[in-house]
Amino acid sequence: DADVTQTPRNRITKTGKRIMLECSQTKGHDRMYWYRQDPGLGLRLIYYSFDVKDINKGEISDGYSVSRQAQAKFSLSLESAIPNQTALYFCATQSGAESSYNEQFFGPGTRLTVL
Amino acid sequence: SQKIEQNSEALNIQEGKTATLTCNYTNYSPAYLQWYRQDPGRGPVFLLLIRENEKEKRKERLKVTFDTTLKQSLFHITASQPADSATYLCALLSNDYKLSFGAGTTVTVRA
Numbered sequence: 088d089a090d091v092t093q094t095p096r097n098r099i100t101k102t103g104k105r106i107m108l109e110c111s112q113t114k115g116h117d118r119m120y121w122y123r124q125d126p127g128l129g130l131r132l133i134y135y136s137f138d139v140k141d142i143n144k145g146e147i148s149d150g151y152s153v154s155r156q157a158q159a160k161f162s163l164s165l166e167s168a169i170p171n172q173t174a175l176y177f178c179a180t181q182s183g184a185e186s187s188y189n190e191q192f193f194g195p196g197t198r199l200t201v202l
Numbered sequence: 203s204q205k206i207e208q209n210s211e212a213l214n215i216q217e218g219k220t221a222t223l224t225c226n227y228t229n230y231s232p233a234y235l236q237w238y239r240q241d242p243g244r245g246p247v248f249l250l251l252i253r254e255n256e257k258e259k260r261k262e263r264l265k266v267t268f269d270t271t272l273k274q275s276l277f278h279i280t281a282s283q284p285a286d287s288a289t290y291l292c293a294l295l296s297n298d299y300k301l302s303f304g305a306g307t308t309v310t311v312r313a
Contacts, residue, residue: 091245129206129291129305129306130291130293130303132301132302135300145300189234189236189295190251191246191301192248193245194245195244195245
């Protein structure tokens with residue numbers, strides 16, 4: 088089984104709808120991240136969490152919210168989706184241990200289309 | 203403003219040759235620099251990390267250099283193979299453990 092899973096993998100929705108993207112991990116990592124990827128722009132950080140009680144905004148948090156339900160689960164919500172939120176969304180995890188290599192482990196992505 | 207720039211053009215090379223990718227950055231003082239590989243429709247996969255006090259790092263056919271004076275990292279794939287075809291992303295790790303990514307360079311290796 089994959090270490091970092093995302094659901095759904097694909098979603099098409101309409102403007103104004105509320106959408107939730109879910110991320111689960113079995114790596115036991117404390118740190119979790121949400122990114123979006125757009126052609127030519129690279130990955131941009133939306134929100135991140137260093138533990139269950141810690142939530143931080145990234146560079147493009149407007150229009151998004153998150154919930155860290157448990158160490159293993161980190162959900163991203165679009166309260167009222169708009170077309171320019173059409174993108175590929177990735178969840179990632181990272182060990183918080185000082186001795187860690189600091190690599191991030193990415194999920195398979197969710198392709199979201201807002202019509 | 204902070205900026206990370208990778209080769210804007212896609213790289214097409216013949217099998218067996220060396221691919222060299224560039225990552226330039228401005229207004230960062232990264233503690234580390236990482237390189238990831240991304241295949242179409244998949245999440246990035248970590249390849250290599252190089253620290254600010256390291257000049258070079260190798261892993262199998264991959265070599266990364268890091269010049270903090272030039273604010274540049276070079277990523278080399280030696281003896282390239284068609285299986286190396288992918289998009290390669292550089293990422294800067296700041297002291298607060300957040301990663302900032304470049305847009306990536308797509309490499310195609312012809313058999």
